[in-house]
Amino acid sequence: MDKILDTALLMLDGTQITLEIFILTLIIAVPLGLLASIGRLSHLHILSRIIELYIWIMRGTPLMLQLLFVYFALPMIGIKLPDIAAALLAFILNYAAYFAEIFRAGIQSVPKGQYEAAKTLGMSYPQTMRRIILPQVIRIVLPPVSNETINLVKDTSLVYILAMNDLLRVARTIVQREFDMTPFLIAGIFYLAMTAVLTWIFKKLEAHYGKYDK
Amino acid sequence: MANTTNDAAVMLSMKDIHKSFGSLEVLKGIDLEVREGEVLAIIGPSGSGKSTLLRCINMLETINSGSIAIKGETLVQTPPGGQAEYAAQHDCRRILAHTGMVFQQFNLFPHMTVLENLLEAPIQVKKMKKADVLPYAKELLKKVGLLDRADYYPSQLSGGQQQRVAIARALCMKPDIMLFDEPTSALDPELTGEVLKTMRELAEEHMTMVVVTHEMAFAREAASQVIFMADGVIVEQGEPEPFFSHPREERTRAFLQNML
Numbered sequence: 001m002d003k004i005l006d007t008a009l010l011m012l013d014g015t016q017i018t019l020e021i022f023i024l025t026l027i028i029a030v031p032l033g034l035l036a037s038i039g040r041l042s043h044l045h046i047l048s049r050i051i052e053l054y055i056w057i058m059r060g061t062p063l064m065l066q067l068l069f070v071y072f073a074l075p076m077i078g079i080k081l082p083d084i085a086a087a088l089l090a091f092i093l094n095y096a097a098y099f100a101e102i103f104r105a106g107i108q109s110v111p112k113g114q115y116e117a118a119k120t121l122g123m124s125y126p127q128t129m130r131r132i133i134l135p136q137v138i139r140i141v142l143p144p145v146s147n148e149t150i151n152l153v154k155d156t157s158l159v160y161i162l163a164m165n166d167l168l169r170v171a172r173t174i175v176q177r178e179f180d181m182t183p184f185l186i187a188g189i190f191y192l193a194m195t196a197v198l199t200w201i202f203k204k205l206e207a208h209y210g211k212y213d214k
Numbered sequence: 215m216a217n218t219t220n221d222a223a224v225m226l227s228m229k230d231i232h233k234s235f236g237s238l239e240v241l242k243g244i245d246l247e248v249r250e251g252e253v254l255a256i257i258g259p260s261g262s263g264k265s266t267l268l269r270c271i272n273m274l275e276t277i278n279s280g281s282i283a284i285k286g287e288t289l290v291q292t293p294p295g296g297q298a299e300y301a302a303q304h305d306c307r308r309i310l311a312h313t314g315m316v317f318q319q320f321n322l323f324p325h326m327t328v329l330e331n332l333l334e335a336p337i338q339v340k341k342m343k344k345a346d347v348l349p350y351a352k353e354l355l356k357k358v359g360l361l362d363r364a365d366y367y368p369s370q371l372s373g374g375q376q377q378r379v380a381i382a383r384a385l386c387m388k389p390d391i392m393l394f395d396e397p398t399s400a401l402d403p404e405l406t407g408e409v410l411k412t413m414r415e416l417a418e419e420h421m422t423m424v425v426v427t428h429e430m431a432f433a434r435e436a437a438s439q440v441i442f443m444a445d446g447v448i449v450e451q452g453e454p455e456p457f458f459s460h461p462r463e464e465r466t467r468a469f470l471q472n473m474l
Contacts, residue, residue: 113319116315121339122311122335123334135325212326212368
């Protein structure tokens, strides 16, 4: 029993890297995705096309490949980032692209009449977006954002290949050292615990933003 | 046209309005004038351009040529042989502040309560303090009979109630002209009455109104002027009594017969 506790404590260290990548990616990728979605919907054709290309590349190639690219290929052209920054860059760029598509769909699903009503009341475009459109978008995008966020928790394990000591790698190291499979089990429980917390948070958020529905 | 309101100020003047969507010309030279306190009802078959005409008044659509003036201020004009030239953006906004609009689909803000729907624009656009708008907002809700629903969300109201809130919301900005775009067309028949009653009361208070409608009874009883549009032109225009009793044009007669 003590041994399991020791192992779990060791793995908490790994969890720290996992959470760090998760939280920072989320904090930066969500607003970045929102900006990208607004740019994607912009009447500036060139901006819209550039963002479309970015989204296509990010969604069209494996996240693992993107990680390897940032970590190994960028240094070859003289851009050397610290390990965690390299991982974060790849995660943020990848997730911002997914969030951008979610937000775009959300913004487009708000009926045109909402913009027209705001306009006839004299509201400016920024006022309309901030006060009328985005609050409705939040409710619409919460379920898909929740989905992506839970994916992100699990995707953080991809930094395993960059030799960063995240939860999964710590578990693997102990397994190899001690020929005992319990660390994998504990890792699974840790991931489940994190996603359980997220599920609970999003449930609360959905209830809060959905209160105006019947 | 003998009309007692004729010496009242002109609130809305539209001259030679042309509007095309691509190659489809939907307005082919419309002229009209609405004076203070008048209620203009615009009727006609769907596709006649009547909703588009209404939406041109407050720039939800832009015109290709012609001129529009609201309360004597030019929103858009067209030099001879040229394209429509709109006033500067901030002028447009100031001029359009004289107008309020009610939509077929209500378009209430679903994430706000009834009261918040009314308060939103005065607070955000006119930068008024909540405490200063609140009495008027409540007075308007009382007027449309929904003060007891102030804290409800739109989804908790019937269509007729939602539309009355939408009317109150538009009025809360104190417009001088109210535009109604088929305000009862999305309602179940038993709910149109309450909305029309609210509109009649508004007309009795001498609100200047332009109403695109299929409600012939409303046009007949509440309007001071009726316009029949078809294929992008005004076919016939007049005061409701002669208009409905003795329509001059064959197309008007055919339309009115179909509506009954």
